[in-house]
Amino acid sequence: MTERIREFLRTRRDEGPCVVVDLDVVRDNYQAFAHSLPDTRVFYAVKANPAPEILNLLAELGSCFDCASTQEIEMALATGAGPERISFGNTIKKERDIARAYELGVRLFAVDCEAEVEKIARVAPRARVFCRILCDGAGADWPLSRKFGCAPEMAPRVLEHAHTLGLVAYGVSFHVGSQQGNVDAWDSALASASGIFRELAERGIQLSMVNMGGGFPAKYLKEMPGVPSYGDAIFRALTRHFGNRLPETIIEPGRGMVGNAGVIEAEVVLISKKSDDDEMRWVYLDIGKFNGLAETMDEAIRYPIRTERDHDRKEACVLAGPTCDSVDVLYEKEPYELPVSLSIGDKVLIEACGAYTTTYSSVAFNGFPPLTSYVI
Template identity: 45%
Template sequence: MTLLAGPASPPVPAPLRRDVAGAPARAGDPTDASPRATPYLELAPAAAVRRFRRLAAALPGTAVHYAVKANPHPALLGALTTAGCRFDVAGPTEVRACLAVGADPADLVHSNPVARRDALAECAALGVGLFVVDSPEEAIKLAESAPGSRVLCRIVTSGSGSDWPLSRKYGCSAPQAIEVLALAAGLGLRPAGISFHVGSQQRDPQAWASPIAAAARVFGLLREHGIVLDTLDLGGGFPAHLEGGALPLAAYGAAIETALRRSFDRADLPRPHTLVEPGRSVAGDAGRVVASVVGVLRRGDTRWVYLDAGVFTGMVETLDEAIRYRISTSADGGPTGPCVLAGPTCDSADVLYEKQPVQLPLALAEGDRVVLRSAGAYTTCYSTVGFNGFAPLATVLVDG
């Protein structure tokens, strides 16, 4: 078993201790009597590799670039590299993490549309050749920082159908993308194509159809002006098995294939090279957060269950209750009732689920184990170091 401190940002975590055998532990269950201190993330790199292969099979001919930001653990990156996965990076730290496990810099795409000049220059110096922008200002910055790079322009989507929409911070309109890519060509960059993201934990496989059609219009109009694009970045959004379930990856592959055939695959507009940037769908189901009950209290008519893992110690995606994890406990099997689920810090925002209470066993008590499933993505990478005196979420490698 290897125990590592989960990083607040993507740097490679350093090992803290090993068990006597030095081998990964086997995944347990909520009744596990292990003396391991909670909370921690159990991470199974082999499970992530299986998910990568299923997604690749659902999207034949499409390059799969795992989004390192979801979980940058070196064992995970190494296993994915060995399996043939490529990577989506957001900055030099993630580039170095990929290179450290043997990834080819030619297999990296820098998808952060607004980045520091020195970060862009550093990524280019490390060998990254494909970057995403979404504005004239960022195209100019890229041309000055990483001259001659290939460039994608990100277009905005509604995010409708996703649990965590990404529709405001990044992306421009399709007409603006035409202007950005034409400017990029004039600046000496090499316009490569269009990127977009339909929102994280996207429940609707049809969500890709509209941005694919918009991208095809950009491809066609720029072709008329002598700029031939060859790459379409379909982004991430593919789901993990969170509360509410998810359609099989094959359903997403079939819907995307239909949309590509409708918008491309014709003499005047051949199908471009396609890639995807999954994070949650690869790493999510490969991990689970194991926590302990700190206390169970009655506040008026409401039962509150406090865990030693909370919003600021790994579960940041429960903010606004956007991401809802499947939960099991060591007290399962008896009657259940609603409760508010809260974290351990003194911050009043450290409440996981309150608007929609969770059903947990009425017998749940201090010291019981609680497992939040499909939590391998966006937990350790957002665990705040030393927040309110609480350590960042640790990672335990397991077979799985």
């Protein structure tokens, strides 16, 4: 929570829940990454928050962009950044979308299988491709499924296929899991990556780049290491596995870049109990899973919540959203401690909401509008 956000909310005229993102925090985050990993290029994961003001600031600071779709590529280009600063990082792309990206000048593409390589070879000749490998995600609060990446043993064949088809077999990528609390999580993935570099070298193909993905945390309720600790651990792991022949490296922070820059202001709509002998309050907010807080799915992300009554005694409550959908409950398995004096109509501040809130909102579920967003 910054003074600028506090001031903005004090004078805000509109109604309903909103998120406010402070660009000064984004700038600080960018500089922390640039400083802690000085030889690594930052590709901001646009999907975390594609607000034009954020993209413009990052473009100005020298950031590159990791894009998930042609729409995100167009947003990144709209900042004035050239296509050489863009990676089409989704391993699942329609061939016509690859063609469109190529037409826009993009030359760097993610793959994780031979079929994707073939699409790229057909419509993006001589482009650079990197192969994403699976990674176990241990230590992450939002661990990744097996959806993206192939087994490390399969990657050499995928990259060799790219080489054979006239593409540049450029490197390897992985993702250690979102909101990764273990600074050493990059180590085993970098070991796999260096093995793939060696195997390709034996086949006469020189890889150039390791894309070390995202996973850098925002601070929610749990304490998390700072960016410098990640930088140190990653640099140690890089030298351990690549010796003095360090590859070109990339990181793709999304949550780590914007998560702590945003605050949601919401309102208490109702407080009730389910029966006379029930001790547990239900607190209903005007924000829930469908208009901003999708990442409370399975109670994965636990946001810090501030009220104006935090000096009072707190008791556990179930916290839920405003829609007529029974899954629109934020915290129930592990109830949330809120002041006993909390009242209907009170404002609450939900911190660290800069990432994965605005674009995750539903169009109009239950008729409720998507989350309003301000970037200041």
